[in-house]
Amino acid sequence: MWSHCAFIAGVFLLLLSDRRVASEDPETWWSIGQEELRETLRTVRNVNKAKNVVVFVGDGMGVTTVTAARILQGQLKGASGEEGYLYFEKFPHTGLLKAYSNNMQVSESSASGTALFSGQKVNSDTVGLSSKATPKQCRGSQEFSIDGLLQWAQANGKSTGAVTTTRVTHSTPAGLYAHCANEDWEADTDIPSSEQDGHCKDVATQLVETSPGNRLDVLMGGGWTKFLPNVPNAVDGPTMKSGCRADGRNLIEEWLAEKRRRGGNHSFVDSRESLLQVDPKTDSLLGLFSAGAMNPKLGRAESSTEPELKEMAVKAVEILAKNPNGYFLMVEGGLIDDSHHRGLAARALHETIAFAETVQAVDAITNSNDTLLIVVADHSHALIFTGYQKRGTSILGFGSRKLTDQKPFTSLLYLSGKGSSGDVPRRNISADNTTAPDYQQQAFLPTPWAMHLGEDVPIFAKGPWSHLFVGVHEQHYVAHAINYAACLRNDTLTSCDSNDITA
Ligand SMILES: [Zn+2]
Structure with missing residues (x-):
């Protein structure tokens, strides 16, 4: 069990108390950094044989x-x-x-x-x-x-x-x-x-x-x-x-x-x-x-x-x-x-x-x-996470910026795959349920099967x-x-x- 779980739970509850605007005060951010430092300093080298x-x-x-x-x-x-x-x-x-x-x-x-x-x-x-x-x-x-x-x-x-x-x-x-x-x-x-x-x-x-x-x-x-x-x-x-x-x-x-x-x-x-x-x-x-x-x-x-x-x-x-x-x-x-x-x-x-x-x-x-x-x-x-969404925005929801084609986009996209529209303009997804279990995000390169990344x-x-x-x-x-x-x-x-x- 993590030693600072009680602290994390506190932050979690704090966040739960205000779901509309995910935001912490400066002291909280400072405390999180200090606690992460203390936890890192407590890390000891384990040189036992790995049975x-x-x-x-x-x-x-x-x-x-x-x-x-x-x-x-x-x-x-x-x-x-x-x-x-x-x-x-x-x-x-x-x-x-x-x-x-x-x-x-x-x-x-x-x-x-x-x-x-x-x-x-x-x-x-x-x-x-x-x-x-x-x-x-x-x-x-x-x-x-x-x-x-x-x-x-x-x-x-x-x-x-x-x-x-x-x-x-x-x-x-x-x-x-x-x-x-x-x-x-x-x-x-x-x-x-x-x-x-x-x-x-x-x-x-x-x-x-x-x-x-x-x-x-x-x-x-x-x-x-x-x-x-x-x-x-x-x-x-x-x-x-x-x-x-x-x-x-x-x-x-x-x-x-x-x-x-x-x-x-x-x-x-x-x-x-x-x-x-x-x-x-x-x-x-x-x-x-x-x-x-x-x-x-x-x-x-x-x-x-x-x-x-x-x-x-x-x-x-x-x-x-x-x-x-x-x-x-x-x-x-x-x-x-x-x-x-x-x-x-x-x-x-x-x-x-x-x-x-x-x-x-x-x-x-x-x-x-x-x-x-x-x-x-x-x-x-091939998964991409982009846009400038506010904290707490649904990770399966829409991005927040206006694009040059005036159409909405999802925060998560694919670099390649079936979600690509190929040479035709991409579909307007404003009426889509982007959080549905089988929702296929839009993709850039047209391939039948999304490709691995080399990073x-x-x-x-x-x-x-x-x-x-x-x-x-x-x-x-x-x-x-x-x-x-x-x-x-x-x-x-x-x-x-x-x-x-x-x-
Ligand atoms: Zn694979």
């Missing part, structure tokens, strides 16, 4: 997304919004990462995820292959397979897990465990016949057959179609749903069989209800809750059987934390990116708030003395050696710093080394 590591990836969560989500979070509670913080923004150490890939100025999730988890920049669209690999070319690619945090953690006897709101075979989680020349080769039917030479396994198959994927203790998210044959009800199994596989395999059954072979308790769940009933004493857990990516939080049907990201993450920690050697867990807020691609700012911001609440829930059940928490974005996104992305850290994540760094530095803090590889310098340069 446990949790990396939270906000897919596409650039700085503008963080700012806008912070304001929306406050406004949903009746405050002006600007004065608040997302939970992880109060972590003691913050930095920036240069997110370009080995071959591209503007990166994407597979190369960014691989960089974060392996300690090497790689080519865009590839997963778990070094910079020597040619994107989308299967032949010969496997010789460029690289290992990373998952292998290193498993080699140290730690438990490992991955949780996402997208498909568990999607780019970011795949960056943890898979080796693939194309991030899109998630099932056998995703690999074109020209590249099917018998050597390249699809990502879902790697989860069942290949280390380190098949040694994950906990895996949860969406995407069961990638695991099941495409003949409806052809194979008896824990689910009777039809998938997209042409090889007739039921990889969920195979996953369970593999865990049975290794011994211990194991569970498969496909609904929130069954997830919440899982006994944390279970040794391994596979949860697949939707055919494709899970549904975004905003606008999700009341009848939905999908769990919250927070519920998946907490269950994962409860299961993994039994290991006396510790654990490594990746938690992805994967629908921030998806919502931005569609130009739907309200959805993206609600996903970001749910992501921050997930970080808070995990922080509440872990200990900063031995658990390193890292919150990071893999790349930025640096934020990183926030708390726990052992979190001060290593201060400053501007290359994205792949993150894996090196985690390895140092958690003493994973004995062939590199770590904080456990008696020759440590910081000793």
